[in-house]
Amino acid sequence: MAESMTETTERTAERPATVPRPVGAPDGHDAALILERSRRSVDPELRAAVDSLPASMRRIARYHFGWEHADGTPAAGNEGKAIRPALVLTAAAALGGPEARAGAARAAAAVELVHNFTLLHDDVMDRDATRRHRPTAWAVFGDTDAILAGDALQALALRLLAEDRHPASQAAAARLAACVVELCAGQQADTALEHRAPGEVTLAEVLAMAEAKTGALLGCACAVGALYAGAGKEEAEALDAFGRQAGLAFQLIDDVIGIWGDPGRTGKPAGADLAARKKSLPVVAALTSGAPAAAELAELYSRPHREGREGEEELQRTALAVERAGGRDWAQAQAADRMARAVDDLARAVPDPAHAGGLLALAEFVTRRTS
Amino acid sequence: MAESMTETTERTAERPATVPRPVGAPDGHDAALILERSRRSVDPELRAAVDSLPASMRRIARYHFGWEHADGTPAAGNEGKAIRPALVLTAAAALGGPEARAGAARAAAAVELVHNFTLLHDDVMDRDATRRHRPTAWAVFGDTDAILAGDALQALALRLLAEDRHPASQAAAARLAACVVELCAGQQADTALEHRAPGEVTLAEVLAMAEAKTGALLGCACAVGALYAGAGKEEAEALDAFGRQAGLAFQLIDDVIGIWGDPGRTGKPAGADLAARKKSLPVVAALTSGAPAAAELAELYSRPHREGREGEEELQRTALAVERAGGRDWAQAQAADRMARAVDDLARAVPDPAHAGGLLALAEFVTRRTS
Numbered sequence: 068m069a070e071s072m073t074e075t076t077e078r079t080a081e082r083p084a085t086v087p088r089p090v091g092a093p094d095g096h097d098a099a100l101i102l103e104r105s106r107r108s109v110d111p112e113l114r115a116a117v118d119s120l121p122a123s124m125r126r127i128a129r130y131h132f133g134w135e136h137a138d139g140t141p142a143a144g145n146e147g148k149a150i151r152p153a154l155v156l157t158a159a160a161a162l163g164g165p166e167a168r169a170g171a172a173r174a175a176a177a178v179e180l181v182h183n184f185t186l187l188h189d190d191v192m193d194r195d196a197t198r199r200h201r202p203t204a205w206a207v208f209g210d211t212d213a214i215l216a217g218d219a220l221q222a223l224a225l226r227l228l229a230e231d232r233h234p235a236s237q238a239a240a241a242r243l244a245a246c247v248v249e250l251c252a253g254q255q256a257d258t259a260l261e262h263r264a265p266g267e268v269t270l271a272e273v274l275a276m277a278e279a280k281t282g283a284l285l286g287c288a289c290a291v292g293a294l295y296a297g298a299g300k301e302e303a304e305a306l307d308a309f310g311r312q313a314g315l316a317f318q319l320i321d322d323v324i325g326i327w328g329d330p331g332r333t334g335k336p337a338g339a340d341l342a343a344r345k346k347s348l349p350v351v352a353a354l355t356s357g358a359p360a361a362a363e364l365a366e367l368y369s370r371p372h373r374e375g376r377e378g379e380e381e382l383q384r385t386a387l388a389v390e391r392a393g394g395r396d397w398a399q400a401q402a403a404d405r406m407a408r409a410v411d412d413l414a415r416a417v418p419d420p421a422h423a424g425g426l427l428a429l430a431e432f433v434t435r436r437t438s
Numbered sequence: 439m440a441e442s443m444t445e446t447t448e449r450t451a452e453r454p455a456t457v458p459r460p461v462g463a464p465d466g467h468d469a470a471l472i473l474e475r476s477r478r479s480v481d482p483e484l485r486a487a488v489d490s491l492p493a494s495m496r497r498i499a500r501y502h503f504g505w506e507h508a509d510g511t512p513a514a515g516n517e518g519k520a521i522r523p524a525l526v527l528t529a530a531a532a533l534g535g536p537e538a539r540a541g542a543a544r545a546a547a548a549v550e551l552v553h554n555f556t557l558l559h560d561d562v563m564d565r566d567a568t569r570r571h572r573p574t575a576w577a578v579f580g581d582t583d584a585i586l587a588g589d590a591l592q593a594l595a596l597r598l599l600a601e602d603r604h605p606a607s608q609a610a611a612a613r614l615a616a617c618v619v620e621l622c623a624g625q626q627a628d629t630a631l632e633h634r635a636p637g638e639v640t641l642a643e644v645l646a647m648a649e650a651k652t653g654a655l656l657g658c659a660c661a662v663g664a665l666y667a668g669a670g671k672e673e674a675e676a677l678d679a680f681g682r683q684a685g686l687a688f689q690l691i692d693d694v695i696g697i698w699g700d701p702g703r704t705g706k707p708a709g710a711d712l713a714a715r716k717k718s719l720p721v722v723a724a725l726t727s728g729a730p731a732a733a734e735l736a737e738l739y740s741r742p743h744r745e746g747r748e749g750e751e752e753l754q755r756t757a758l759a760v761e762r763a764g765g766r767d768w769a770q771a772q773a774a775d776r777m778a779r780a781v782d783d784l785a786r787a788v789p790d791p792a793h794a795g796g797l798l799a800l801a802e803f804v805t806r807r808t809s
Binding site: 237 | 582583590599600612622
């Protein structure tokens with residue numbers, strides 16, 4: 068249920084998510100420009116790292132990143148938004164200025180490699196056949212090659228840090244490796260929750276899963292950037308918390324869009340998460356609300372989704388039940404709350420709003436305030 | 439085809455492999471004692487590392503290591519021979535004495551974690567349902583959990599090194615991460631070769647595959663031990679080469695046993711590799727020999743194996759064809775050649791035979807001179 072951020076930032080809600088604009092909002096910090104500039108710094112590192120792989124692994128990785136077609140011919144490339152490396156660089160800049168930013172390009176590439184390792188493996192496990200509008204690596208090369216390419220990208224990420232002469236590289240590697248373990252636990256929880264009966268899943272469990280699966284790597288990206296700026300443990304922890312809370316806000320909004328979102332923009336029809344009976348955050352909030360509509364929702368979720376007109380009408384009833392049981396309002400309020408916490412955490416780490424602006428712009432971007 | 443060393447050291451050949459006893463053979467270096475002593479140093483590190491995992495990952499890892507049954511109750515444990523951590527510690531001792539050995543326990547645990555990550559993933563990809571006389575992790579917990587536990591063990595290995603304060607830890611991490619990439623390429627080549635027609639596979643390809651899949655981590659284990667003894671790049675490279683050549687010798691002998699081995703000792707009937715039509719080293723040597731029996735072997739390999747008495751007779755004919763085409767003699771001679779190279783590489787790194795004895799004993803153990 069925890070969607071990949073890179074896949075879903077194109078979505079827009081039918082009505083925009085109502086996260087209040089935080090105090091100290093960025094002026095002159097445009098997320099799109101930050102992302103574009105970050106890509107220019109990180110892409111050469113990323114491509115050099117991938118090109119250092121043996122031919123068999125390189126081929127799968129280059130396909131996955133969208134740099135090549137399945138037959139090995141060059142492709143225009145669509146690597147996704149690359150939010151995570153941008154967070155590394157922007158966090159480094161916020162705490163250490165342009166010099167720290169320049170020194171963190173390899174670490175940013177390492178974080179992006181970890182993200183893509185998880186995408187390769189998640190697609191195998193979730194049997195997702197499409198990503199970034201192309202067949203997934205396992206769909207093209209088979210499960211074995213996709214699993215091995217993912218394994219190789221994880222190793223490559225940690226090799227980049229181990230070979231980086233920056234004084235923070237070892238602490239960053241320890242942090243990134245610990246984050247990978249958390250990402251694994253998050254994905255495990257996600258698949259395990261999907262196999263449980265809807266009535267047996269608590270909101271705390273789904274929130275913890277979303278934090279591990281989505282928040283952890285965003286937090287780690289920020290913390291790695293802080294370490295590369297020479298920041299102490301407290302600042303790194305505060306930026307980690309910022310990234311985690313922003314990640315949770317993202318996931319909450321994404322889950323709202325997964326139920327009521329704009330199919331024209333997403334390629335995914337509204338209600339797709341409901342049709343798949345996903346235990347997304349608004350759904351579990353509704354199921355555990357104790358409201359009368361919760362029982363109706365549980366009853367609807369206990370049956371398999373049907374295609375056709377009847378199924379469509381049922382999806383609309385299901386979405387309405389989530390809404391009437393308070394799932395939508397809860398998710399919006401939670402997202403706002405998480406963004407407010409993120410802003411507090413950011414202020415702890417970076418008290419000067421002029422320096423915090425870039426990170427704030429990125430957090431707002433992922434929660435779609437600016438899209 | 440490249441079997442895991444931990445699974446197969448129990449095998450003995452009907453007639454022992456004829457690797458000549460090298461000059462400078464160990465006196466007073468008993469491989470079984472070295473392995474036992476190594477286990478006592480590494481086990482606490484390994485268990486502490488695994489116990490630091492989140493509950494969902496810990497459970498699968500503890501089952502995989504044989505410390506727990508599937509229901510979480512304690513098990514007697516059968517982690518295999520743990521050759522690789524013993525190589526780390528013995529290489530450290532050979533170049534740096536007892537102090538270097540004592541400082542390398544965490545690095546040895548890291549290497550063993552990487553080995554077990556590859557076992558977890560290889561079993562998923564190869565659909566192997568049994569390991570160490572128990573159902574494999576995927577057979578018990580499903581593919582998703584086994585893949586994630588493998589991912590987590592790789593991360594844990596690199597976290598151990600990143601958190602290790604030893605001056606060699608970062609260089610060791612770089613080396614181990616690069617080795618993981620090579621292991622992935624080796625496993626990829628292995629599965630790709632199995633899908634190709636027997637006549638299209640060259641001996642050079644199968645040797646390169648075996649070096650990447652089996653030799654690389656044995657070499658890396660020795661090199662990591664060297665680094666932890668403060669050795670320079672040249673000594674580390676020489677010990678890496680020693681481990682690689684010993685690993686190839688092991689694989690060659692193991693492939694011989696996979697065709698003519700003792701079913702009583704292995705649990706795997708003689709001819710099992712032939713029944714599975716594996717393109718093992720003696721088979722490819724025979725197929726590419728140009729001998730008259732090569733054509734008969736190619737013909738036999740082009741048909742699926744049949745169960746029953748007819749199939750049995752056919753297996754005997756197949757083994758005979760490999761032998762008559764020179765596959766067995768070639769493999770024995772290659773194994774002897776690889777062991778001789780290993781001994782040379784060892785002498786370059788550790789000129790004093792008294793210090794080299796432990797590593798030599800382990801190399802002989804894995805190639806079954808001492809079993």
